[in-house]
Amino acid sequence: MFKKSYWLLVVAVFLLGLLALGGCGQQKAAEQPSPQEEGTQGGEGSEKLKVALVLPGPINDNGWNATAYEGLKAMEQELGAEVSYTENVSQSDQEEIMRGYAEQGYDIIIAHGFQFEGAAQKVAPQFTESIFVINNGSVAKDNVCSLVVDNYQIGFLQGAVAAILSKSNKVAAIGGEEMPPIRETLDGFVDGAKYVNPNIDVKTAMTGSFSDVAKMKEMTLSLIDQGCDVVMGDANQASLGAIQAAQERKVLAIGYGADLNGVAPDTVVTSVVQSWAQAMVAFGKIVQEGQYEPKIYYMGVKEGAVYLAPFHGFEDKLSAEVKEKINQVVEDVKSGKAGIKPDR
Incomplete structure (x- = not known):
C-alpha cells in the first residue's frame, strides 16, 4: 500500500497524462474564450516571433493544457517571442480563434491537440504567412504541420x-x-x-x-x-x-x-x-532559422524533449x-x- 502522504503527489503527477493521450479529451469550454496577451522577453538582436497558443482546457489543469502553457512561456523566455493564448476553446470556436490570431499577424499558431486538425486545415490556406502547428497531430501540408513528443x-x-x-x-x-x-x-x-x-x-x-x-x-x-x-x-x-x-x-x-x-x-x-516545453522551443528555433517544412516534427532525445529522470x-x-x-x-x-x- 502507498503511504497516504504520496497521494497528493500521485494525483498531480498522473494528471500530466498527457502525456500519452496527446490531448484526446477536450475540456469544457468557456462561453466566450478571449486571448490573453503576455509580455515579451529575450535578448536584443534576435528575430522576434509572435506565437499564439490555442488550448482545449484551462492552463491551470496541472495536466495536458498546463504542459503547453509551460512551453509557451519557455518560447517567450528562451526565444524572445511575443506570446498570447486562449484557453477553454470549444470545437465551435476553433476556427474563429485561430483566424483571429492569423489576422493579427502571429507567425506561429499552436493548437494543442489533434482535435484542432480540421479547423486548422480550413483556416490555414487563407493565411499563408502564418504557420499552424497541431500538437500531437498527424497532418502536414503547406503552412500546417504537426509537433509530436516522440x-x-x-x-x-x-x-x-x-x-x-x-x-x-x-x-x-x-x-x-x-x-x-x-x-x-x-x-x-x-x-x-x-x-x-x-x-x-x-x-x-x-x-x-x-x-x-x-x-x-x-x-x-x-x-x-x-x-x-x-x-x-x-x-x-x-x-x-x-x-x-x-x-x-x-x-x-x-x-x-x-x-x-x-x-x-x-x-x-x-x-x-x-517535455512539451523543449519540443515547442525546438520548433520555434527551426522557424526562426528559416528551416520550416510542412511535416510531422518528432521531438525526442536529441531535442531534449525526451530524457531520463535521475x-x-x-x-x-x-x-x-x-x-x-x-x-x-x-x-x-x-x-x-x-x-x-x-x-x-
Missing part, C-alpha cells in the same frame, strides 16, 4: 533500461486504451529491450482503460508472476496500478512521462520524461557498469544510431 523514443529508452536492469530476462509494458500514442510507446519498449538484449522476453498488454487502477495492478501482477522483474505502465492515472504491483512484489518499475520516483522511491528506479535513491545501488550501459543507449538514441521508428 512516444516511440520514450518507450525505447524504457525498454532498454528495463532490459539492462532485468535479472530474470523478462520485462513487461502495459498500456491503457488502444490508440497510436500508446501503441507507439509499447512498440518502442519492445525494440529498446531487444536493442540491448535480442533474446529478452518482452511481454506487452493493454488494459483498455486509462482510469482503472485495479485492472492495471491485476494485469501487472499477472505478468510479474510470469517472471517479469521490471515493468512499465502507460495509462495515465491507471499507471499507478503498475507501480503498486511492482511495489507489492518487490520488483522494479520505470515511470512514464514525468519523474515518478516520489510515488514509490524504492520501486521506481527511473522515469522517461517528456536515479535518486538508486544512484548508489546501480553499478558503474549498469549506468554506463544506460548512458550509452541514451547517446545512441541522441545520435540517431538507435531509437528511430522504422517507418519514419
Whole structure:
C-alpha cells in the first residue's frame, strides 16, 4: 500500500497524462474564450516571433493544457517571442480563434491537440504567412504541420533500461486504451529491450482503460508472476496500478512521462520524461532559422524533449557498469544510431 502522504503527489503527477493521450479529451469550454496577451522577453538582436497558443482546457489543469502553457512561456523566455493564448476553446470556436490570431499577424499558431486538425486545415490556406502547428497531430501540408513528443523514443529508452536492469530476462509494458500514442510507446519498449538484449522476453498488454487502477495492478501482477522483474505502465492515472504491483512484489518499475520516483522511491528506479516545453522551443528555433517544412516534427532525445529522470535513491545501488550501459543507449538514441521508428 502507498503511504497516504504520496497521494497528493500521485494525483498531480498522473494528471500530466498527457502525456500519452496527446490531448484526446477536450475540456469544457468557456462561453466566450478571449486571448490573453503576455509580455515579451529575450535578448536584443534576435528575430522576434509572435506565437499564439490555442488550448482545449484551462492552463491551470496541472495536466495536458498546463504542459503547453509551460512551453509557451519557455518560447517567450528562451526565444524572445511575443506570446498570447486562449484557453477553454470549444470545437465551435476553433476556427474563429485561430483566424483571429492569423489576422493579427502571429507567425506561429499552436493548437494543442489533434482535435484542432480540421479547423486548422480550413483556416490555414487563407493565411499563408502564418504557420499552424497541431500538437500531437498527424497532418502536414503547406503552412500546417504537426509537433509530436516522440512516444516511440520514450518507450525505447524504457525498454532498454528495463532490459539492462532485468535479472530474470523478462520485462513487461502495459498500456491503457488502444490508440497510436500508446501503441507507439509499447512498440518502442519492445525494440529498446531487444536493442540491448535480442533474446529478452518482452511481454506487452493493454488494459483498455486509462482510469482503472485495479485492472492495471491485476494485469501487472499477472505478468510479474510470469517472471517479469521490471515493468512499465502507460495509462495515465491507471499507471499507478503498475507501480503498486511492482511495489507489492518487490520488483522494479520505470515511470512514464514525468519523474515518478516520489510515488514509490524504492520501486521506481527511473522515469522517461517528456517535455512539451523543449519540443515547442525546438520548433520555434527551426522557424526562426528559416528551416520550416510542412511535416510531422518528432521531438525526442536529441531535442531534449525526451530524457531520463535521475536515479535518486538508486544512484548508489546501480553499478558503474549498469549506468554506463544506460548512458550509452541514451547517446545512441541522441545520435540517431538507435531509437528511430522504422517507418519514419
